[in-house]
Amino acid sequence: MPEPKTMFEATAEANNLTAVATVRDKYMAGMEVICGGDRQFIDHATLESHHDKLKQISLELFDKIPKMGGAELSDSYRELLATDLDKSAQPIRLLLAYKGVKFTDKYYDPPGADTPESYRVEWRKQKFTLGFDFPDVPYYVEGSIKLTHSMAIMRHLARKHGLVATDETGLVRQDVLEQQLTDIRNGFWGVLYPGAGYEIDLLFNNEYVSEKVQYTAKTLPKQLDALSRFLGTRQWFTGNHINYVDFLAYELLDWFRLFSAGTVDKYQNLIQFLTRFESLPAIKAYMKSPEFISWPIDSPNDIWGFKK
Numbered sequence: 001m002p003e004p005k006t007m008f009e010a011t012a013e014a015n016n017l018t019a020v021a022t023v024r025d026k027y028m029a030g031m032e033v034i035c036g037g038d039r040q041f042i043d044h045a046t047l048e049s050h051h052d053k054l055k056q057i058s059l060e061l062f063d064k065i066p067k068m069g070g071a072e073l074s075d076s077y078r079e080l081l082a083t084d085l086d087k088s089a090q091p092i093r094l095l096l097a098y099k100g101v102k103f104t105d106k107y108y109d110p111p112g113a114d115t116p117e118s119y120r121v122e123w124r125k126q127k128f129t130l131g132f133d134f135p136d137v138p139y140y141v142e143g144s145i146k147l148t149h150s151m152a153i154m155r156h157l158a159r160k161h162g163l164v165a166t167d168e169t170g171l172v173r174q175d176v177l178e179q180q181l182t183d184i185r186n187g188f189w190g191v192l193y194p195g196a197g198y199e200i201d202l203l204f205n206n207e208y209v210s211e212k213v214q215y216t217a218k219t220l221p222k223q224l225d226a227l228s229r230f231l232g233t234r235q236w237f238t239g240n241h242i243n244y245v246d247f248l249a250y251e252l253l254d255w256f257r258l259f260s261a262g263t264v265d266k267y268q269n270l271i272q273f274l275t276r277f278e279s280l281p282a283i284k285a286y287m288k289s290p291e292f293i294s295w296p297i298d299s300p301n302d303i304w305g306f307k308k
């Protein structure tokens with residue numbers, strides 16, 4: 001059941017939604033002029049650059065429209081998650097979708113960028129011009145708050161949206177799992193980058209193939225055994241309430257399912273956890289929406305995650 005709203009909150013929400021609709025109409029009208037049905041064909045790069053400019057103009061217009069409810073409410077309609085095809089951004093997207101926060105998912109890479117050279121060109125140009133203390137992707141902008149580091153973004157959103165544990169037992173489980181998942185994830189990435197560089201050559205690929213066999217047979221089952229024991233018969237990893245660490249766990253287990261389905265399938269409670277998460281109505285709707293990207297989960301720099 002949605003939480004009850006005061007008349008003021010409901011009016012302010014409607015008022016913000018109207019502003020969003022006004023801006024969307026302007027954006028659509030602008031794009032129609034550039035690439036509408038009766039216009040000549042334009043190439044993808046030109047289209048992207050028009051889209052970027054129009055999006056910037058639209059967001060500036062949104063900021064100028066007087067709205068009720070103060071900056072905090074309108075900020076929640078103008079949140080920006082900027083990424084490349086970035087695996088560490090997916091739990092952030094899922095959390096925002098779960099909480100019904102409207103956000104712009106900004107991709108620096110055009111869909112056609114499928115080689116390490118063509119990828120991140122735009123990001124490299126802009127990286128140091130955006131006013132971040134520690135420029136990186138993913139980044140997150142919410143009104144005057146600008147932050148990088150996916151875990152810092154997750155923690156910020158978890159505090160803001162009530163997805164942190166509230167008692168010491170839950171907090172301990174939350175913190176321990178956050179760190180455990182980070183270690184597992186880093187170990188997994190180590191398998192995806194076995195060489196010193198990022199070039200995907202034949203040698204590198206051979207090394208990866210043997211690493212993958214070893215990882216899937218030995219390391220992964222140990223990690224999954226421990227995670228499965230830690231979850232036990234709980235609904236969520238910290239107890240009865242969903243917590244931001246569940247979003248991190250979901251994403252990691254989902255990669256493992258894609259990486260080696262047979263290995264994950266042996267853990268009934270982990271599979272049930274994945275299904276429980278995917279059955280949350282807001283997550284289910286997000287996963288069916290055109291915004292949701294299930295593949296690739298990473299950039300062409302990675303040996304797995306871009307190509308299967």
Ligand SMILES: N[C@@H](CCC(=O)N[C@@H](CS)C(=O)NCC(=O)O)C(=O)O
Pocket residue numbers: 086087088127135136137138148149150151
């Ligand atoms: N600690 C950061 C690491 C971010 C990171 O490693 N970003 C990678 C992509 S996954 C990158 O290539 N950043 C762009 C850059 O360094 O310019 C986080 O968790 O967000």
